[in-house]
Amino acid sequence: MVTFQRRLVLISLLFVLSVLAAFSQSNNVNYTFKAPVIDGVIDSEWVDFESKTISNIIEGEVLSLTDLDGTFKMLWNEGFLYLLVVVNDDVIHSSNADDISLDDGIEVFIDGNNDKPYLFEEDDFRFAFRANDQKVYEYSKDTVVGVVFAQTVIANTVIYEIQIPWNVIGQANIRNNEEIGFDIHVNDNDEDDEEAEREGKIAWYVTSNSIDNPSLFGTVLLSGKPSLGIMTEPQFSQKRGFCNAPFMLTLSSSKEETEIIYTLDGSDPRYSPTAIRGMSPLTVEINPAIDINRGGLTPSVVVRALAAKANYETSEVVTHSYIFLENVKKQTNPGGIWPPPYVNNFLILIKKLIMIWILIL
Numbered sequence: 001m002v003t004f005q006r007r008l009v010l011i012s013l014l015f016v017l018s019v020l021a022a023f024s025q026s027n028n029v030n031y032t033f034k035a036p037v038i039d040g041v042i043d044s045e046w047v048d049f050e051s052k053t054i055s056n057i058i059e060g061e062v063l064s065l066t067d068l069d070g071t072f073k074m075l076w077n078e079g080f081l082y083l084l085v086v087v088n089d090d091v092i093h094s095s096n097a098d099d100i101s102l103d104d105g106i107e108v109f110i111d112g113n114n115d116k117p118y119l120f121e122e123d124d125f126r127f128a129f130r131a132n133d134q135k136v137y138e139y140s141k142d143t144v145v146g147v148v149f150a151q152t153v154i155a156n157t158v159i160y161e162i163q164i165p166w167n168v169i170g171q172a173n174i175r176n177n178e179e180i181g182f183d184i185h186v187n188d189n190d191e192d193d194e195e196a197e198r199e200g201k202i203a204w205y206v207t208s209n210s211i212d213n214p215s216l217f218g219t220v221l222l223s224g225k226p227s228l229g230i231m232t233e234p235q236f237s238q239k240r241g242f243c244n245a246p247f248m249l250t251l252s253s254s255k256e257e258t259e260i261i262y263t264l265d266g267s268d269p270r271y272s273p274t275a276i277r278g279m280s281p282l283t284v285e286i287n288p289a290i291d292i293n294r295g296g297l298t299p300s301v302v303v304r305a306l307a308a309k310a311n312y313e314t315s316e317v318v319t320h321s322y323i324f325l326e327n328v329k330k331q332t333n334p335g336g337i338w339p340p341p342y343v344n345n346f347l348i349l350i351k352k353l354i355m356i357w358i359l360i361l
């Protein structure tokens with residue numbers, strides 16, 4: 001009887017442990033009211049939040065948890081994504097190799113809008129941080145300004161604390177339920193020889209040493225920000241359609257103290273670096289002859305807008321296109337200022353536009 005009860009207790013304990021293990025690997029990033037101080041010291045802000053384990057061996061050998069072991073935590077607020085990475089490594093090695101990923105350190109992969117392209121784009125990053133080195137490295141861009149980083153090395157443990165502004169990774173308007181592409185790799189080199197190769201590498205998400213393909217990143221989900229509700233979409237004073245003359249468009253919200261965020265170049269105002277912000281109600285001149293903020297002189301003016309307010313979830317994006325037929329007739333191809341062939345990853349079908357133009361004539 002006693003044996004049976006012990007078995008029951010053991011089975012229950014294993015069940016609880018397996019649930020806890022599954023929970024620890026959830027992809028949630030919790031909202032924080034108080035920002036951690038970026039100093040390489042684990043502040044109280046971190047303590048209550050779950051750790052994720054970095055345990056996929058993706059290159060070389062990792063002999064034991066003493067040889068190499070890593071965990072991390074993530075937090076967010078309106079301004080920043082915060083990252084705390086704790087690495088245990090039996091021999092801390094930093095030889096200042098040209099390729100810093102051959103030294104002990106971490107690589108942080110981010111796809112800001114989680115569109116998972118096959119090649120790095122403007123909002124896709126491979127950051128690197130090395131043990132005993134205070135510099136922030138990034139492999140895919142010429143320069144990255146605004147990332148703050150600090151570390152401490154105590155015996156065999158390296159603590160990395162990192163703060164990444166949302167606008168650096170192409171997120172203009174961060175909110176609950178937003179997903180970003182994400183992964184972390186940890187590099188291990190235990191040799192004293194400067195020429196020594198990296199001996200082992202572990203990752204949170206990928207299962208092979210993939211460093212140049214954002215489509216293979218994992219996904220994390222922002223959650224936990226208290227919210228009073230979801231904003232309704234902004235109202236447009238004139239609906240989409242054909243237009244004869246330029247006009248002033250009013251964008252407004254039914255709620256007081258609401259910000260309208262919009263673009264005129266077809267880009268998504270949630271992420272776009274060209275997004276324009278203003279308090280509701282605001283007016284926008286809809287004029288195909290003006291190319292300010294539009295990226296090119298097209299016969300249509302495309303307005304994409306959302307409504308945002310403190311303590312509320314931002315609205316969905318609303319798009320209205322105003323097509324000026326007189327300008328369609330005059331449009332030349334490829335003369336004049338022509339927009340780039342790709343907008344939001346869609347190829348503009350110039351041939352189709354020419355066909356429509358011929359039909360209209």
Ligand SMILES: [Ca+2]
Nearest residue numbers: 037039041043
């Ligand atoms: Ca700290």
Ligand SMILES: [Ca+2]
Nearest residue numbers: 067090091190
């Ligand atoms: Ca090691």
Ligand SMILES: [Ca+2]
Nearest residue numbers: 111113115123
């Ligand atoms: Ca992306």
Ligand SMILES: [Ca+2]
Nearest residue numbers: 089091189190
């Ligand atoms: Ca090492």
